[in-house]
Amino acid sequence: MIPIITAVAGVLSALASISTLGHNSTAASSASSPSDDAGAPVAAFSDALKSALDRVNDSVATADVKAKAFASGDQSVSLSDVMVSLEQANLALQAAAAVRDKVIAAYTNIMNMPV
Numbered sequence: 001m002i003p004i005i006t007a008v009a010g011v012l013s014a015l016a017s018i019s020t021l022g023h024n025s026t027a028a029s030s031a032s033s034p035s036d037d038a039g040a041p042v043a044a045f046s047d048a049l050k051s052a053l054d055r056v057n058d059s060v061a062t063a064d065v066k067a068k069a070f071a072s073g074d075q076s077v078s079l080s081d082v083m084v085s086l087e088q089a090n091l092a093l094q095a096a097a098a099v100r101d102k103v104i105a106a107y108t109n110i111m112n113m114p115v
Contacts, residue, residue, distance in 0.1 A: 052099075056092040063089035 063085040069077045 049099075053096065056089075056096045059085075059092045060089045 063082075066077055066082045066085045070079065070082045
């Protein structure tokens with residue numbers, strides 16, 4: 001994996017463990033869950049973050065495949081397609097890095113709150 005995706009995956013696992021701790025403490029104190037209200041399950045934050053990271057990883061993999069195909073001389077892949085896919089992957093990585101920074105800042109702020 002790309003180092004930034006590995007770092008974000010680490011943050012994701014930390015958030016998932018925190019979410020599990022919070023869910024266990026609230027489950028004991030309340031009888032109904034958020035999914036009981038509408039009848040449909042509520043998507044967890046960690047699931048949404050994981051799917052977003054998977055989309056970023058797919059974007060990078062697609063750009064890599066196109067760049068390798070172009071470099072090997074494949075006539076079906078144009079230079080403009082390669083450049084567009086590389087730029088999309090670059091923007092996706094920058095967005096993932098920005099989200100990672102915001103999540104880490106929020107986590108740090110929460111951990112520094114006096115109880």
